[in-house]
Amino acid sequence: MTIQAGIPATPPRKRLTRKQRRLVVIASAGVVLGLAAGLVAYALRDSIVFFYGPTEVVEKGLAPGTRLRLGGLVETGSVERGANQRVNFAVTDGKTRTMVSYTGLLPDLFREGQGVVTEGVLEGPGRFRADSVLAKHDETYMPREVADALKKQGHWQPGETKPGAPAAPVTK
Amino acid sequence: MFVEIGHFALALALGVAVVQTVVPLWGVARNDPALASVGPAAAIASFLLVALSFGCLVMSYATSDFSVENVAANSHSTQPLIYKLTATWGNHEGSMLLWVLILVLFGALVALSRRSLPPKLRAGTLAAQGSVSVAFLAFTLLTSNPFRRLVPAPGEGQDLNPILQDLGLAIHPPLLYVGYVGFSITYAFAVAALIEGKIDAVWARAVRPWTLLAWTFLTLGIAMGSYWAYYELGWGGWWFWDPVENASLMPWLAGTALIHSTVVMEKRDALKVWTILLAILTFSLSLLGTFIVRSGVLTSVHSFASDPQRGLFILGILIAFIGGSLALFAWRAPLLKQGGLFAPVSRESALVVNNLFLATACATVFIGTLYPLVLEMVTGDKISVGPPFFNATFVPLLVPLLLLLPIGQTLAWKRGDLLGAAQRAQVAFGVGVVTSLVIFAFVRGGPVLAPLGIGLGVFLVVGAFWEVGERVVGRASGASAMLSRAKGLPRSAWGTALGHAGVGISVIGIAAVAWGTESIGMLKVGESLTSGRYTATLEAVTPRTGPNYREDAARFRIVADGRELKPVEAMKRIYTARAMPTTEAGIRTVGLGQAYISLGEPDASGAIAVKLHDKPLILLIWIGALVMAAGGALSLTDRRFRLAAPRRTAAPAAMPQAAE
Numbered sequence A: 001m002t003i004q005a006g007i008p009a010t011p012p013r014k015r016l017t018r019k020q021r022r023l024v025v026i027a028s029a030g031v032v033l034g035l036a037a038g039l040v041a042y043a044l045r046d047s048i049v050f051f052y053g054p055t056e057v058v059e060k061g062l063a064p065g066t067r068l069r070l071g072g073l074v075e076t077g078s079v080e081r082g083a084n085q086r087v088n089f090a091v092t093d094g095k096t097r098t099m100v101s102y103t104g105l106l107p108d109l110f111r112e113g114q115g116v117v118t119e120g121v122l123e124g125p126g127r128f129r130a131d132s133v134l135a136k137h138d139e140t141y142m143p144r145e146v147a148d149a150l151k152k153q154g155h156w157q158p159g160e161t162k163p164g165a166p167a168a169p170v171t172k
Numbered sequence B: 001m002f003v004e005i006g007h008f009a010l011a012l013a014l015g016v017a018v019v020q021t022v023v024p025l026w027g028v029a030r031n032d033p034a035l036a037s038v039g040p041a042a043a044i045a046s047f048l049l050v051a052l053s054f055g056c057l058v059m060s061y062a063t064s065d066f067s068v069e070n071v072a073a074n075s076h077s078t079q080p081l082i083y084k085l086t087a088t089w090g091n092h093e094g095s096m097l098l099w100v101l102i103l104v105l106f107g108a109l110v111a112l113s114r115r116s117l118p119p120k121l122r123a124g125t126l127a128a129q130g131s132v133s134v135a136f137l138a139f140t141l142l143t144s145n146p147f148r149r150l151v152p153a154p155g156e157g158q159d160l161n162p163i164l165q166d167l168g169l170a171i172h173p174p175l176l177y178v179g180y181v182g183f184s185i186t187y188a189f190a191v192a193a194l195i196e197g198k199i200d201a202v203w204a205r206a207v208r209p210w211t212l213l214a215w216t217f218l219t220l221g222i223a224m225g226s227y228w229a230y231y232e233l234g235w236g237g238w239w240f241w242d243p244v245e246n247a248s249l250m251p252w253l254a255g256t257a258l259i260h261s262t263v264v265m266e267k268r269d270a271l272k273v274w275t276i277l278l279a280i281l282t283f284s285l286s287l288l289g290t291f292i293v294r295s296g297v298l299t300s301v302h303s304f305a306s307d308p309q310r311g312l313f314i315l316g317i318l319i320a321f322i323g324g325s326l327a328l329f330a331w332r333a334p335l336l337k338q339g340g341l342f343a344p345v346s347r348e349s350a351l352v353v354n355n356l357f358l359a360t361a362c363a364t365v366f367i368g369t370l371y372p373l374v375l376e377m378v379t380g381d382k383i384s385v386g387p388p389f390f391n392a393t394f395v396p397l398l399v400p401l402l403l404l405l406p407i408g409q410t411l412a413w414k415r416g417d418l419l420g421a422a423q424r425a426q427v428a429f430g431v432g433v434v435t436s437l438v439i440f441a442f443v444r445g446g447p448v449l450a451p452l453g454i455g456l457g458v459f460l461v462v463g464a465f466w467e468v469g470e471r472v473v474g475r476a477s478g479a480s481a482m483l484s485r486a487k488g489l490p491r492s493a494w495g496t497a498l499g500h501a502g503v504g505i506s507v508i509g510i511a512a513v514a515w516g517t518e519s520i521g522m523l524k525v526g527e528s529l530t531s532g533r534y535t536a537t538l539e540a541v542t543p544r545t546g547p548n549y550r551e552d553a554a555r556f557r558i559v560a561d562g563r564e565l566k567p568v569e570a571m572k573r574i575y576t577a578r579a580m581p582t583t584e585a586g587i588r589t590v591g592l593g594q595a596y597i598s599l600g601e602p603d604a605s606g607a608i609a610v611k612l613h614d615k616p617l618i619l620l621i622w623i624g625a626l627v628m629a630a631g632g633a634l635s636l637t638d639r640r641f642r643l644a645a646p647r648r649t650a651a652p653a654a655m656p657q658a659a660e
Helices: A002-006 A018-046 A054-060 A144-152 B002-030 B038-062 B069-074 B081-089 B092-112 B119-143 B167-196 B201-232 B243-268 B272-295 B308-335 B347-379 B387-410 B418-442 B449-473 B479-488 B491-515 B619-636
Strands: A048-052 A067-074 A086-092 A097-103 A115-124 A127-133 B383-385 B517-523 B528-531 B534-545 B549-560 B568-575 B580-584 B586-590 B593-602 B608-615
Touching (some): A018 A048, A054 A097, A115 A144, B002 B038, B038 B069, B038 B119, B081 B167, B092 B119, B119 B308, B243 B272, B272 B308, B347 B387, B387 B418, B418 B449, B517 B528, B534 B593, B549 B593
Antiparallel strands (some): A086 A097, B593 B608
16 A cells, blocks of 8 residues: 555554555545446336327337336226236327326225326237236325326326315325 | 314414423523423423323314314224224324324323433524424414314314224234334434534433333334234235335334444443434434425325325425435534544444344335436336346345344453354254254255244244353353343343343244245135145124124134134124225234235126135234334333432443443
């Protein structure tokens, strides 16, 4: 270590100078922080999921196999229940619709005409396989992304379910 | 009438809080002890006023006074009394009042504590605490007034959100708030120390019990919230890395670092500046959590609707308190006398490593939680950062910390012996490895991480008690000597052991999650579904009517490994006032594991969707948290916190160094 160059020859094992001790602390902090930064950078590249509305999926020309969150309204009359918990429904933003297939229990507040956020994989143009359908805890609540996606397509009707309706409860 | 009294008391409390903030500081500045001593009286007065105000709100809920907007929006005359009362804090305005109540309660407790605090420190602390009260009282009164009247009054209320009509959720917010808000006291102490420009072991000793208290409650609050989400939301998961959950995890991580760094400061008079910074950051993260939950800036699976106006107000509070205290820190911290030196291999170094990992882990959670917000502001892209991110960042940072924990715990202060500590930890390590191997041998196949994780947990539990065990057994000399030695150990030593063992117990429970299984099926009466050890047979579906809901209760016969258990009921409810459906999971506990059933929709043929989970050892996750909290509580009763703190001494060298 170059730091030791000017220091009188005390064996470093016996007593570290203040400077050296500080260096040890800073170096070990640097190692841990570097490790963390690396992990974060790696994870941010690989494990984040983008949110799109049905129209954006088409506009962006996303390739099949892309993992994403798809949000919009569950189109009225589109819900079909099949065997083995298979459910098909259409998610729409008023302009474009995407068919979603999902296998599993739907959350309590999943209803036709209501906002929904699903996460899964794009299978092809207009087809999406969801592996999770996100539950909301309040029937008047519209996921913010869904509200924005609807607004973008000009299909926002204030007075129906508002995003951030102030009367709804907050907890935690 | 109650309502107006409550409103008035709240406004009065704001005035008193202003006095509590301004007058003591003025007194200290003018060297006027009379003015400086106004703090305690003002703190107690503002607590009494807010308590009165809160009591009035509870009364209007108890009497279902729907002329109050808040009551009308969140209560219903058919609700059971207990949920009428807990509805008081089952909404934004009421929970804000509870937040403020706990805030001023802590102020009053500092004012009343018999510990002899140096007068300047007490005045400064109460003033800083008062300023936080001012901000949140103003916020409540101006943007979230729970006492607003409704004219004309509706005849019936809109009911409390059904998923909040649950005992778990009734006690979760108060526990969590005591934790969150408790850190305001450490923040106030830090600000007072910066203003005074003086910080020493007396400060650390004064702060430690408050930090421990807040940490203990935060631990309980998070565990309670996690268990509530597990049984009430019906997905069977216990942690979702949701922004709202992260909001409580961040202060917990920082607080955990803080209870360790204050030990170093108390015993070795070192790490002073870092401890002050950590105290500020911990409460800042609590404030950030409040902002995240109440402003709706982040989408969370359990975020409730909220008002952007309030978000702006809280953002203002956030900037003022975090920015203000950090500016104060930048200005005053260089004045603080640097702490002592310490050797690289010592208990204090081990605690530095603990702080390093906890702070870094906290930072990764922070990035994962706020990155979507920043990205949306910068590029407009909406993303979600989910469990894969946190599994790839948080977990790898926590594992080395856990591996080092039992070694660090046995290192001596000042000058440790790494070899000796490693030798002492090797028995615990051996037990852990053997446990892993035995599990590997018996459970062929299956996930590899489960046995490894359980081995780690066992290592932590054995390691946690090793130090205490060694001190009790010592030079073994008969049972009675050992018993008296066990009694003679400071309670904080037992508390430390218990707290660390709790971590190990939770780790075992979390590792065992990998063994969980689930299966879904459409069941008609008489049909069965098997998952893991359990087979559930649908026996009957009965419609029933509750006080404020209708439900279909499905009764299941449960057989575990050929042994019949008590039947279990899972329900699909419709709460009539809001016409909102909920699912009540049916849970049967077997030892430390659970069979967990939740219901889905019925199909045209009359079969119901049923999801059955086998969750082995799942209870250990929360039992571990309870044990951690018990460790915190036990440390709190330690003798040295109950006795008056020693007077400040001129030379740090004269501080009592080894209280053990």
